[in-house]
Amino acid sequence: MITLNDYLYSGDTVFRILKKYSEDLKRAAEENQSEVDLLHYYFLLQIMELLEHNDFLTAQSQKIREFYQYMAKQYPYLSFTFKGRIKSLIRAEAKFNGYIVAYVYDYYLKNHAYPPVDELKERLTRFRDLIAYRIVISMPKCHVRDEREREQEEIRHLYEIANKLKVFLEERGFTVEPAGGVKLSDSPLLNEDVRPYYRDYIVNEESDGYRSLHITFFDNSAHxxxxxxxxxxxxxxxxxxxxxNHLGYEKKQERERARRDVIPVGECIYFDEAYERGMKLQQLELSKLDVNMFAAIDNSLINDGCGLYRGRLILPYEHLSRFQND
Known part of the structure; x- marks a missing residue:
């Protein structure tokens, strides 16, 4: 079985590693007539296109920057940052294989059988976050001293910004994607016309404390x-x-081991291969990798110039409240 780990010690750049890995995966998919591996190859092609042909990011970032300028004018008293990234190779690979493991496991628990390949393939075409932007806001203490009141004000502003974001980007060539009922919001702060498009992890807080609002758009210019x-x-x-962040790694390993215990080895090759690829990625010691333009002291202290681990920054903008220095 071919795994990404086998290519991370060659001294090549990330792009050359990705090219070799995808070509070998395609060859193996054709030899073994594996539709899932072939879909895996197409997924890697998307990442290659983002890394190689990313001129569209300039135009895309400019449109996002227009919303930044709108917020700077509309909310002079807020501090906020806009950040953007292309999902890193290791994280994208982990997510692809994680989808397979989770879907096969959930399907097996419900149906006591393994999913048809067509259903699995349909699940694997739902990647929507290879490119992601993040808006982070803060109400400076000089405006609201009480901590609880300040938190409420920040959340109120967050939903207000969420209500305006949809129409703003639609007017600039983006098409909003329905959330399909996932993490559906019941917050009265979110307008009814935008509610179906947001995945609300604020009212649907995760067990590890994760909270955020997520919305997906299709960029009709960049496709x-x-x-x-x-x-x-x-x-x-x-x-x-x-x-x-800190508990995620340990919890993920626990979940993966539990799924492996439920699905017997050898009964579902797609599960077996995805599980093995995913576990190998979790066990990577980044300081021992030999990748050009990449250096790491350990799994936390990383200098990454090309999207291997932490992702590539596209759009770093920061706005400080006009009154914050006061």
Whole structure:
């Protein structure tokens, strides 16, 4: 079985690693007549196109920047950041294989059988976040001293911004994608006309404390999907440096081991291969990899210039409240 790990010690650039891995995966898919591996190959092609032909990001970022300018004018008293990234190769690979493991496992528990390949393939075409932008807002303490009141004000502003984002981007060539009932919001702060399009992890808070608003658009100019995430600074801290980040690795390993115990080895080759690829990625020691333009002291201290692990920054903008220095 071919795994990404086999290519991470060659000294090549990320793009060359991706090219070799995808070509070998395609060859194996054709030899073994594996429709899932062939779909895996097409998924890797999407990432290659993002890395190689990313001129469209300039135009796309400009449209997002227009919303940044709108917010700077509309909310001079808020502090906020706009960030953008292309999902890194390792995380994208982990997510693809994680989808297979989770879908086969859930289907097996419900039906006591394995899903037809066509259903699995349909599930694997739902990637919408290879490109993602994040808006993080904060109400400076100089405006609202009381911590609880400040949190309520930040959440109120977050939903207000969410209500305006949909129409703003639609007017600039984006088409909003329905959330399909996933994490459907019942917040009275979210307008009825935008409610079906948001996945609301604020009212549907995760067990690890993760909270955020997610909405997906299709960029009709670039012909690609874009995910937008909206958070307060507290929510972002929990996701990036708090419990939602630190506990995620251990919890994921526990879930994967539990799924492996339920699905007998050898009964579903798609599950077996995806599980093995995913576990190998979790066990990577980044400091030992040999990838050009990449260096790491350990799994936390990383200098990544080309999207291997933490993703590529597309759109770093920061707005400070006009009154914050006061």
């Amino acid at each position: 690609c999907y874009v995910e937008m995430q909206l958070r307060t600074k507290t929510m972002d801290d929990i996701a990036e440096i708090g419990p939602a």
